[in-house]
Amino acid sequence: MPRSVLPGRTWLLALLVSAVYVLAQLTAGTSWTLFPDSYRYARAAEQYLGADRGEAHRTALSAFCASRADQVAGSEKLDPLAGEGGPRAAGAASEAACLKRWADAPDITTGDPRYQSIFSSRPGYPLLAAPFVGALGVLDGMRALGLLMAVGGSLTVCGLLRGAGLSPAAAVVGQIAFLASPLGRWSLQALSEGLVTACVLGAVWGGVLMARDRRTVGAALFIGSLAVCTVTRYSTALVLVALIAVTMFVSWLLRRSRTDLLLAGVTTGCAGAVALVMKLLGLPSSEVTLQDTFTRHFRAPEVPDPWARLVDLDLKYWSHWIGEQAVMPFFLVATVLSLWVLLRRGGVLGPLACAVTLTGAAQIAAHPLVQEADRLGVLMWIPVTLGIALVTQAVRDFPSLPNDRTVRVPSSTVETYRADTTDS
Incomplete structure (x- = not known):
């Protein structure tokens, strides 16, 4: 990260938070497992x-x-x-x-080649894990990588928010929110979620930089993050860029911003490139993963109607999800409020956050299994993390009352009212 994007003061705060987090994981114990x-x-x-x-x-x-x-x-x-x-x-x-x-x-x-192909076509995470496993063994190596992914993701949030123009304090609040949310928990595990999350955050950061007239750096970060995401989990990369293209085009229709149109064009090209790579390499399609779901990892014969079964399962799952949110709507309320703040005050972060939320929801919709939903939908917490940081910034910038207790109320006549300091 260039110093101009993440100044020294932010570095010190962010690294202190990271050190405390790592120390807590190593001393207090975690739910980490394989x-x-x-x-x-x-x-x-x-x-x-x-x-x-x-x-x-x-x-x-x-x-x-x-x-x-x-x-x-x-x-x-x-x-x-x-x-x-x-x-x-x-x-x-x-x-x-x-x-x-x-x-x-x-x-x-299962040793079924169809099931094995789902993992062999996603080499990004095991390639990253290989040096850690070689140096420390499987357990210690993958745990060390998990800590690095969680800390790296949190620092990426910090850099993204600073790149969007937020204060060091607000950026560090966003970092803490990342580590305290399911984003931190799943980034810590020996799974590809941490790397995918970092790639998604990197792509959002690249979009922010392009919108702030740092187009070369922003485009390089966006395309580089997308490339790593593609070799880690290409289905997520394809859905992400397709949804960013849609949300940025809608934003352009509403705001007529040339930057929005530029981002829509770049992401449309990236979506086409990812789809072409999938086709040329013959990577497993959604049809294969659906058969995996409805045959219990190919232990049963393939079903003739996987898409109809998916629709039926989605109806059941989302009905269950709405019931859960009705009882304890913290996530739903936090997401709605965060997206509202991001769309009102976040500039290009607004449509980008909407695309990330929809990507997380799409991943659940493709595999609507209750036991997997928290992990598959973890990207839906990114807008909450960014929204908390924006609220922090808004509170920081909120004007305080003058020391003489004069309250200025904005109006068309610009009248000034003095607080009464005596009893009636």
Whole structure:
């Protein structure tokens, strides 16, 4: 980040927040663990480091089972009716059972080539993880990478907000909001969410810089972030740029800003480029991922009507989601208010934030599973993070009353009223 974008004062504040966050994660403990997808990323990282498929499987499986054993032991500590032997025995039993179950299997889910192609076509995260895994091992390496992703994402938020013209204090508030939200939690995990989130933030930052007449730097940041996002999760990259193109075109129709039209044109070209790459490389389409959903990872025969089933599942999921929000509408209220603030006061951040929100919603709509929704829709928290920073800026800029207690009320006649300091 150039010093002109993120001055020294902001650096010091942001790095202090990052240091406190890392210290808290390393000392207080976290919910960090390896997920089934983490196993596949670790296996791919081992293969990039030179291991054959069998050796990579055994190394990744060992780390996965050890991580799950830690989870079981942690749960056992909190169980008032824990069995004999305590947490250590429960963890050891879990690890042994895990290793026995999957030692001779090609994958902990399925070895079906259609399922494996979904992961082999997304090399970005395991390539990034490979040096960490090589230096520290699977568990420590992927945890270190998670910390780097969470801190890096928070610093990107800080730089983005400074690039948009906000004060250092407001930018750091945005950083803290990032770390305190699900964005920080999922960036911390051994999954591709952290890298994808950083790429999305980088693309938004690039759009902001282009709107502030730093078009060369902004375009390079936008296209570079999009390229990394494409090799990490190309479906997200395609949906993101398509939605940015739509929202910027709508913004141009409303504001007639040449910058909005420029961004709409750039993102339309990027969307076409991503779609062309997917076609030329024969990457798995949405049809494959839908079959994966409705066949339980290809364990059952393929279904003839995956799109009709998706519509039906979406209707059920979003009905459930509305019910949840009716009971505890914090996220919905925070999102609506944040988007309102961003559209009113954020300039180009407004339509960009709308596109990011819709991207998160689209990812859930493509896989409307309750157990996956928090992770797949995590991008919907980015506008909340940016909106909190803008509210902080607005509060900071709010005029205070003069010391003589004279209250100035703006009106067409510009009248001045003096507060009565005596009792009636």
